[in-house]
Amino acid sequence: MSYDNELYQQVILDHNRKPRNFHEMENSTSSCHGINPLCGDDITIYLKLDEAERVIQDISFTGSGCAISKASTSLMTQYLKGKKIDESRLIFDEFHKMVLGDFDPEKEEHHLGKLTLFMGIREYPSRTKCASLAWHTMVGALDKKSEGVSTE
Amino acid sequence: MSYDNELYQQVILDHNRKPRNFHEMENSTSSCHGINPLCGDDITIYLKLDEAERVIQDISFTGSGCAISKASTSLMTQYLKGKKIDESRLIFDEFHKMVLGDFDPEKEEHHLGKLTLFMGIREYPSRTKCASLAWHTMVGALDKKSEGVSTE
Amino acid sequence: MSDTNTISIDNPILDVDKIRSDFPLLSKEIGGKPLIYLDNGATTHKPKQVIERVRKFDSDEYGTVRRGSYRLCEHSTQLYEEARQKVADFLGAPTRQEIVFTSGTTQSINLVAHSFGRKFVNSGDEVIISNIEHHANTVPWQVLCDEKGATLKVIPVADNGELVMEEYDKLLTNKTRIVAVNHVSNALGTINPVNEITRKAHAVGAKVLIDGAQSTPHMKVDVQGINCDFYTFSGHKMYAPSGIGGMFGKMEVMETMSPYVTGGDMIMQVTLEKTTYAKPPARFEAGTPPISQVIGLGAAIDYLNAIGMDKIFEYEKSLLDYGTRLLNDIDGLRIIGNAKEKAAILSIYLEAAHPHDIITMLDQDGIALRGGHHCAQPTMIRFGVPATARASMAFYNKFSEIDALADSLRKIIKFFS
Amino acid sequence: MSDTNTISIDNPILDVDKIRSDFPLLSKEIGGKPLIYLDNGATTHKPKQVIERVRKFDSDEYGTVRRGSYRLCEHSTQLYEEARQKVADFLGAPTRQEIVFTSGTTQSINLVAHSFGRKFVNSGDEVIISNIEHHANTVPWQVLCDEKGATLKVIPVADNGELVMEEYDKLLTNKTRIVAVNHVSNALGTINPVNEITRKAHAVGAKVLIDGAQSTPHMKVDVQGINCDFYTFSGHKMYAPSGIGGMFGKMEVMETMSPYVTGGDMIMQVTLEKTTYAKPPARFEAGTPPISQVIGLGAAIDYLNAIGMDKIFEYEKSLLDYGTRLLNDIDGLRIIGNAKEKAAILSIYLEAAHPHDIITMLDQDGIALRGGHHCAQPTMIRFGVPATARASMAFYNKFSEIDALADSLRKIIKFFS
Numbered sequence A, B: 001m002s003y004d005n006e007l008y009q010q011v012i013l014d015h016n017r018k019p020r021n022f023h024e025m026e027n028s029t030s031s032c033h034g035i036n037p038l039c040g041d042d043i044t045i046y047l048k049l050d051e052a053e054r055v056i057q058d059i060s061f062t063g064s065g066c067a068i069s070k071a072s073t074s075l076m077t078q079y080l081k082g083k084k085i086d087e088s089r090l091i092f093d094e095f096h097k098m099v100l101g102d103f104d105p106e107k108e109e110h111h112l113g114k115l116t117l118f119m120g121i122r123e124y125p126s127r128t129k130c131a132s133l134a135w136h137t138m139v140g141a142l143d144k145k146s147e148g149v150s151t152e
Numbered sequence C, D: 001m002s003d004t005n006t007i008s009i010d011n012p013i014l015d016v017d018k019i020r021s022d023f024p025l026l027s028k029e030i031g032g033k034p035l036i037y038l039d040n041g042a043t044t045h046k047p048k049q050v051i052e053r054v055r056k057f058d059s060d061e062y063g064t065v066r067r068g069s070y071r072l073c074e075h076s077t078q079l080y081e082e083a084r085q086k087v088a089d090f091l092g093a094p095t096r097q098e099i100v101f102t103s104g105t106t107q108s109i110n111l112v113a114h115s116f117g118r119k120f121v122n123s124g125d126e127v128i129i130s131n132i133e134h135h136a137n138t139v140p141w142q143v144l145c146d147e148k149g150a151t152l153k154v155i156p157v158a159d160n161g162e163l164v165m166e167e168y169d170k171l172l173t174n175k176t177r178i179v180a181v182n183h184v185s186n187a188l189g190t191i192n193p194v195n196e197i198t199r200k201a202h203a204v205g206a207k208v209l210i211d212g213a214q215s216t217p218h219m220k221v222d223v224q225g226i227n228c229d230f231y232t233f234s235g236h237k238m239y240a241p242s243g244i245g246g247m248f249g250k251m252e253v254m255e256t257m258s259p260y261v262t263g264g265d266m267i268m269q270v271t272l273e274k275t276t277y278a279k280p281p282a283r284f285e286a287g288t289p290p291i292s293q294v295i296g297l298g299a300a301i302d303y304l305n306a307i308g309m310d311k312i313f314e315y316e317k318s319l320l321d322y323g324t325r326l327l328n329d330i331d332g333l334r335i336i337g338n339a340k341e342k343a344a345i346l347s348i349y350l351e352a353a354h355p356h357d358i359i360t361m362l363d364q365d366g367i368a369l370r371g372g373h374h375c376a377q378p379t380m381i382r383f384g385v386p387a388t389a390r391a392s393m394a395f396y397n398k399f400s401e402i403d404a405l406a407d408s409l410r411k412i413i414k415f416f417s
């Protein structure tokens, strides 16, 4: 399997233009505010958790940011909707390591699906935070961090 | 007339070993404490002023310091005893300018007498304060500066 | 569009090619493309005259300053004080003793907020800043006002990026202790009317700090003309080494101030019971200073003087006018900040793309711009944008580099639309 | 006397001639005589590896750090963080994030006195320093205690220059908030028992700052072994450029501390109403840091590691032993400070001549020593001398230079007697 190393692929441009699950959630069970101080990315993730089943029933987001952060958040919400909480944490871990260059989905088993298209970001260290902000914030919402998270 | 450019001349060594007027003064009319923070020179000048005649009746000093500062103070007290206050200020001015290299007693009229032997100090900028501390402190005593003076 | 370009070729204000040959970094390539460096507001490159002066000093002349009386040390102390005189002359300060060396503008402003502010700003007093300040000229005053129970007031900014002076008039009261504004805004390029700001502040008895981080590299400064009480600057933004900066402070004001950083060299005498403080500037220069960097700063000032600050300002102004015209022609591009008096800064906002994406794309073309809030978040909030891409020019930039920027921006807009 | 000298020639710990060829300044002449530089306690010279690294960085790689996302800036940010890792490794710190860059020891101690001290030291609390501290580790605590109504207590020093540890035990109480002592005294050379000092302070719940200005250049340091909460240092005393220094701070302690200098990069978010602070080390690194000097510091650490800190310590110790024996043979000469554990510092007092005169006379022979109170007035007062002449050695000094010092001192004594 081969991955495109280009950062701004069509999928990313598309999710940037038309972000999915891009709205506030009235009946969320938790939410978290995340910022990337360096470039001013600023998002809020809303979760509706089924605590009994330990499943992410619904997920959405609002905020503003660069194409990478918006597309990453949009794709994350698509990908995690309906996933188990534990699995979501595992995926976070793999994603985070992938963008830092510490995990290579070309060589190792993974649960990232099409999220591997963010692999190219390894080449742009200062942009990894743009891709991972969504994920940190999602985990913050899982952990019910009221003070928010920052990638700084 | 010609001056020796050497810093440590015999006169200076002699006044360093046996400083003149080196004692506290019981009945002084004013005194001043002067310090040179860089090397720790620390002297007190005592004056007995005849305010009516505007004359320095008596002058003495105590303290510790380098050979230059001790000899300079000792020679100053010898030279100023009995001098008019106004003349003493004038001499201070000439002396101060001389050690800074701004006044050349070889070329200009002056009232410095044998004090010109400190002329060589122009060559050692960091030592000028050692030679001028006594003078600043003497003027401090004339001005009744209770907070003392510092060459810094 | 090639109009201004032609003018600059036929009748050059500066010999930019010759100047560029002094700056080794400007001939660098980034990913195979020639570097086009337009982030001079963040930091500037150093001419070889500065780099070599520091190298020579460290190799042949280095010694500590102020503390020793052997000749090596006397020599470096003399060079150090000569550099202080150069700074004084460069800023139009009356005396060398009114120049304090610090590690940069941030440290200088903190010094004033601490040593002046904590002493003279009390509960109920007021401090005035503007809406277009760098964080370095915002946070220290917030902290001070918080601590003292004083009020922080903010001069608003009009849509064109100019301060609203009528509002400033209303903010001033007899409780105003200090007014702190920048000479040139790093986010918008606005040149503020610092003479008027100072005069009016003095009329109510307030002191004035002018943050000159963005003015000292680009225009002639005259602190006596402005009549401000403090004027701060950073060496690394004015072609000098990193790690050095400073400020002008009026002696009569500095003499009333408590020390900031304490330690060696800022004291007259230390016993275990009590410490007496030295006179300014020594009072504010505790510890071993950035010696080699001060020498480098002196060399940078020599370099700037040799070109001439008036010429630098005139040339950069022509770059700004050219760039403004060029970019205003691009659809979907907005320049934030259009003050009449403006330094060569273009804060760019594209409808189509986020500044961070713009920066990464420009970088692919070898063009270095800064994207973000430029440490001026309140300004970004005021203009309703999360961030901008900022082109900040220097006298070593060429008109053709502005052309390249415009071309690249057009490409980006197309790509993201 | 030529004994030790012979040993060093036959069985050299270091190849000093080769090392000296790395330091351009050491081949300088002063008034026609070869420079004998023995003021390393004040500041050290820089090997060409450091000078060249900075020159290359400024010429080919310079960019701002942390603020930009174009490649030039990413590259310098990476070098900057690599240097932070080098410092962490050099000091034995667990993580890079526990290293804060400052302009030097003075700034580092002020940071702790402000950000830890003003938050955690209150009225009635106690701070402990020693009688052999540099002003940089005295004045900030005096100021703090004055401001807070806290008490400053002082560990006394015995006649041989060692701290009186039984007295220290008595000074510690449950009101002690911080103990701040140097690892090596710059005035006497005493190596203090910092592990024991730290252990005992922790036992009463106090934090510990160790001032490492004089230890980092001369011996292997292990902050985890010491277990101190803060450890400060100056680059210019460890063969790095001027204008850079820093400290180790335990993350768990630093996280509880307020910012010191405020401005850009130390904040998470600034609005006109409120500011949230970044995590350490960023919280304590407001503004543009001394970028090139950090890179130079990294190069200096590489240089020291290549020689080996243990070897450096061993060689300097042999210089110290040699010099001590040589000088003790001179009539009318007193060495102040004879601790069993001692770094290569000889604080010299002559009955015949004042230190300032000694320095001027030595300088005529090309020998650079510092005369004065060494920013340690309380220490001078304790030993009843106004000042001393201090020979402070480095691994680039030769035994023959100590011979020259001894000869020159003998001449001076004769001259002044």
Ligand SMILES: Cc1ncc(COP(=O)(O)O)c(C=O)c1O
Residues within 6 Å of the ligand: C264, C286, C287, C288, C289, D041, D042, D104, D105, D106, D107, D134, D136, D137, D182, D184, D185, D186, D211, D213, D214, D234, D245, D375
């Ligand atoms: C023990 C000690 N502490 C602190 C300092 C102050 O260091 P700096 O002047 O580099 O801030 C020095 C050096 O002068 C020192 O020797």
Ligand SMILES: Cc1ncc(COP(=O)(O)O)c(C=O)c1O
Residues within 6 Å of the ligand: C041, C042, C104, C105, C106, C107, C134, C136, C137, C182, C184, C185, C186, C211, C213, C214, C234, C245, C375, D264, D286, D287, D288, D289
């Ligand atoms: C207007 C203004 N003020 C202050 C600063 C802070 O300067 P420094 O980071 O050199 O301390 C900057 C630069 O970042 C600036 O542009």
